[in-house]
Amino acid sequence: QSALTQPASVSGSPGQSITISCTGTSSDVGGYNYVSWYQQDPGKAPKLMIYEVSNRPSGVSNRFSGSKSGNTASLTISGLQAEDEADYYCSSYTSSSTLVFGTGTKVTVL
C-alpha cells in the first residue's frame, strides 16, 4: 500500500497551464479507471475535482481536466488563477479493494 507518487510542488504564473502527475502501478492507477483528484486548502476538507480519471463533478471549473496513460494519471489546470493555489492529491482504487492516495502536490501561483 505505497502512496502514489506526485511531485512535491508545481508552480506557474496566472494564465499559464500546469500539469501534476500521479504515478502508481498496474495494481492501482494502471489497472482501473478509478483515479480521482482532490483540492485541499489549509485547514479544510479535501474537495473532489476529478473522478474516474477525467470526469468533473458539477460546479468544478472546466479549467481542470484529467487524463491517464499507463500507470500515470495527470491533472491539468489551465488558465491558472490565484484561487487555484492549494494542495492537490490523487487517489486510486486498488486490486486489494482499497484506496491509495498520492503524496500530494503544493501548487503555487507566482
Place this chain on the structure above:
Amino acid sequence: EVQLVESGGGLVQPGGSLRLSCAASGFTFSGYWMHWVRQAPGKGLVWVSRINSDGSSTSYADAVKGRFTISRDNAKNTLYLQMNSLRAEDTAVYYCARGPCDYWGQGTLVTVSS
C-alpha cells in the same frame, strides 16, 4: 444537501481507545460505501478503512489492521471507527467520506499523547 459530521475525537493516551462517529444526512446513507481517511499534522492524506453499503465487507490499511474496526448503523445513518491500541503515529485529523469520496466531513482531531 449532503452533510457528513464527524465527532468523537480528542486527546487519548498511548494504548487507549476512542470511537469516532460520522453522522450522515441529505442522501440515502444505506446506498453508499463509506471511507475513513486521516491526515497527520502537516502531512498528506492516508486512506484508513472502508465499508460497503450493508456493512458486510470491510477493508483496512496495513497500519491499522487488527487495531481499528469500521462499522455502520444504516438505521441511524451513522458510520463508526473504533480505534484501539492507539499509538502516537495515529495522531491525525480523521475524515469520513462518502463512497467515491465525493463528499467529505470537516474532520475530527485525534491526538495520542501521554
